[in-house]
Amino acid sequence: MKKVCLLIFCLIFVQNVWAQRPKRPLPAEEQKLSDELKNDKDFVAVGCQRRHTADTADRDTSYKLKAVQAYREEGEKIKLKKACGTVEGDPIFSYLTVEKGKASIFVDTSQDDFGPQRVFSYQCDEFDFGVYLNDLKAGRMVFQTTGDADIKDGSPALRCMVDQKEIIF
Numbered sequence: 001m002k003k004v005c006l007l008i009f010c011l012i013f014v015q016n017v018w019a020q021r022p023k024r025p026l027p028a029e030e031q032k033l034s035d036e037l038k039n040d041k042d043f044v045a046v047g048c049q050r051r052h053t054a055d056t057a058d059r060d061t062s063y064k065l066k067a068v069q070a071y072r073e074e075g076e077k078i079k080l081k082k083a084c085g086t087v088e089g090d091p092i093f094s095y096l097t098v099e100k101g102k103a104s105i106f107v108d109t110s111q112d113d114f115g116p117q118r119v120f121s122y123q124c125d126e127f128d129f130g131v132y133l134n135d136l137k138a139g140r141m142v143f144q145t146t147g148d149a150d151i152k153d154g155s156p157a158l159r160c161m162v163d164q165k166e167i168i169f
Contacts, residue, residue, distance in 0.1 A: 026110055030119040034108050037095045037119075040079065048084035061156040064169075068129040068158070070098040080169070086112055096158065096169050103127040105160050105167055122167055124160035132157035132168050143168060 070076035093108040103124040130145040133154025158169040
């Protein structure tokens with residue numbers, strides 16, 4: 001019993017020490033990009049998929065449909081941002097910029113104490129609107145494309161394909 005208590009104490013102590021480790025500074029280019037994204041007033045805030053309410057779901061769907069329209073039509077442009085939390089509660093910021101034929105996603109994990117503390121940039125090869133839902137047969141979340149703005153199941157989502165990998169916004 002003493003060994004179990006000692007082990008638990010050690011694990012709690014190590015976790016607390018690890019959680020207090022100093023944050024690594026971002027490389028200069030990533031810090032500049034992070035600051036530009038945070039200070040850009042053109043971004044429209046949308047909700048995180050896990051935190052949709054009835055009030056925000058329609059608004060977010062509308063903005064996400066506008067993003068697909070901006071991707072397909074010349075002269076259209078839209079910028080969206082969202083802030084989601086990690087399991088520990090640290091914020092992860094995601095930014096989406098869309099203009100005729102080009103969509104880019106930036107993911108800022110610089111404030112995630114247990115994550116990579118970086119700013120990632122992705123240029124989308126493909127860009128789709130659909131729903132992100134829990135597929136019980138597959139045992140995981142899946143993306144299904146849809147052209148219909150009336151979403152009954154799942155969360156409205158945008159999918160960015162980068163080198164055969166999907167990023168859900």
